[in-house]
Amino acid sequence: MTLSTIARRLALPVAGFVMMAIPGAFAEDRPGITTTNASADEIREFCTNIADAARDQRYLLQKQELENLQKDVDERIKTLEARRAEYEDWLKRRNDFLKTAEGGLVEIYKKMKPDAAAAQLAELDPEIASAIVMKLAPRQSSTILGEMPADKAAALTRILTAASDPNTSKDPS
Template identity: 40%
Template structure:
């Protein structure tokens, strides 16, 4: 409920209460204090509602409507903030995917250059280079080389390292071999 409406209703209520007090204070001196009249033992008579009770009953529906409108407005604003956040995350995701694609393109270009360099090397020198690199990189290079060049490089390697790389190449090129265990 807006504050300015709340204040004006409070002022109206206070004014009505002041008038009611002034009227009842004059009547209180003329009349005896109000007690609940009892007709029969065990039964009480119902008093008419007071002004404050009537006021509360009269504004209850308007207050409920105002509360519902405020909650609706709050939900709409939260939904808008959520949509903005989702859009921002989608922009970030697209930006990240673009960055990953550029990185993969660069790595592929660098890898192709390394493969062409290794292909032009003497088999002994290439074997020495691939013996010191990690297994995954060496297997990647050997798979991209022509089979004649790769076999001459493997021939120049230490037999255990050559067997290890060959086994890894077979596992990468034959997916059924990986599932056999």
């Protein structure tokens, strides 16, 4: 056997070894899926062994979901309580506002001439003046507001509007 014959015989296995070392050299080759010859008993035993862990994991996920839902409900309850408190505050302020004009004070202004009543109401605290105007008959109120200076009448009208609006908040911002 000659040296060239030996080299030819070694070249093929060496080339195959080199090709295996180069990534992607045999792109057509795919790794085979190896299966075990597990018996039904072994499979059942495996499933039985992991059943408790799987159940615990399911319970943990359900517990986390319930905790998240509870946090969401708690936040909504806080929002509703804040809105309820704001509405109760608004209702109290409105009732206090209306009580200010109760009694004989309204009767006094009912009997006054509109120009005299307008002059006196313009000098009063705007909340008190608007409470009185609210208690008067609409025709008399409009006459009095017509006799007042425009800026004072506008201020009273803003207060009257805010007092009758249920969406008015304590915080105007």
